[in-house]
Amino acid sequence: MIRAVTDNDRMQWQPLWEGYLRFYRQSLPPAVTDSTFERLCARRDGLFGYVAEEAGTLVGLAHGVVHGSTWSRAPVCYLSDLFVGPAARGTGVARALIDAVVSEARTVGAAEVYWHTQEFNGRARSLYDQVGELRSWVVYEVPLTGETPG
């Protein structure tokens, strides 16, 4: 079952979030995680979150960020984070989570959903090749603070 994340999910959401960050060899200060979880539940700053629940256990998460665009009056939606725990992989959970984010984006009138992935992440890209359209873009960043490890 895919559903919006709520305050009550913190205990089970946290290890998924940490597994996701570990995949990217990142860690975040607890205050950042606290803020992120709070804003996902409160749908503040454009953030929203979905979780996949199976028999009372959370097995996956997906986070979106809705934000303005100069190319459309409508906002766009960034699929910021997607993670499925090892035991639930290969069962369609990732796709269902993406579908939930796309559906939410449609509901709020977003013009598109977009996301980034490592070019060499074959497992993820073999799914993304099915549900999205690959763009001819590369991504550059200028880090401004030590806070974002991305």
Next chain:
Amino acid sequence: MIRAVTDNDRMQWQPLWEGYLRFYRQSLPPAVTDSTFERLCARRDGLFGYVAEEAGTLVGLAHGVVHGSTWSRAPVCYLSDLFVGPAARGTGVARALIDAVVSEARTVGAAEVYWHTQEFNGRARSLYDQVGELRSWVVYEVPLTGETPG
């Protein structure tokens, strides 16, 4: 001179915006352009804009979008659009415009500035390699409306 775009710039901003869109073989409905210009000047929806002015003539533009992030309490800043008119290329205008966006991002406390460019745009990337850090990302999109041509 790099300065924030204002309501009075519409006549000169418009051909730069159209030149930029033409580069990407895009065109946008006038209502989208109207909305974008208005929001850039009013700094609404996280949008802001800078222009490069030389002897009273606008020769370049850069637009940013500040939005929330799940990886930091601070927002991040998307450098959405960057364009320098043909006559002013190779004179450091693009870099000065990027610097202005980065400076604004720093001022509003953003954790990072990021942008997309075509992987095959050698001219742009030779600059971006100097001012930013290449990420190993590729970008996927799910278009939801006909409004965003990107």
Next chain:
Amino acid sequence: MIRAVTDNDRMQWQPLWEGYLRFYRQSLPPAVTDSTFERLCARRDGLFGYVAEEAGTLVGLAHGVVHGSTWSRAPVCYLSDLFVGPAARGTGVARALIDAVVSEARTVGAAEVYWHTQEFNGRARSLYDQVGELRSWVVYEVPLTGETPG
């Protein structure tokens, strides 16, 4: 005007074909060019060709090859060659030629049109990004004869 290539076009088709090959720093034996032109006109071996004509002058060409597929009962169509002479570039001729090949492919019941381009050919890709969908593929070849320079 976009129309099918005919036997009478040889004199004007040839310099376009040679301009196209020169772009790829290739040359082909006259017997290959003779065979290709004959088969394009006769629509033999799955080959077909379109030319763009302006005021009696040919300014562009596009060649397709229809062939079998293991993923569909319907054949697929390879957009093999596309070239627009320097004077006619930027006028929508390339897009009109692609449209003609896609239309022909549709007429013969093909399941898809696909093509290759150099990853660094920004001019071509900025168009292709508009009319087609980028795939996550790379291409490998084993040359078997000296005949194909590709």
Next chain:
Amino acid sequence: MIRAVTDNDRMQWQPLWEGYLRFYRQSLPPAVTDSTFERLCARRDGLFGYVAEEAGTLVGLAHGVVHGSTWSRAPVCYLSDLFVGPAARGTGVARALIDAVVSEARTVGAAEVYWHTQEFNGRARSLYDQVGELRSWVVYEVPLTGETPG
């Protein structure tokens, strides 16, 4: 042992074909699979197929499509599908299957063999770098029907 696929192989060929499609997260209507198998055995529409057999068990498959070319009088050969079952990986079966397709292509006078693979499929590419030559191409597609999922 590498040998041409025959009508009698259907029972063992089918799970390999399905494993191959599952790798690409695809499924095809039974009528497409029926048609593909029949044409591979009958060598119709340019299609042909090889299987790897070990102690009476099929452990791999490779399919080719011979089709016309505008760059050579001779046809070219597309290595369309290649799959080795999990238990037989790392034993040289994939290479032997490619060799069989290349050999068949040579026999029918093809000018080259070419194939596509996901840019992020490191396992496959480490083999392809040995047996083929990487081209600087990217691939674009225009899907025309719902039949081809590629």
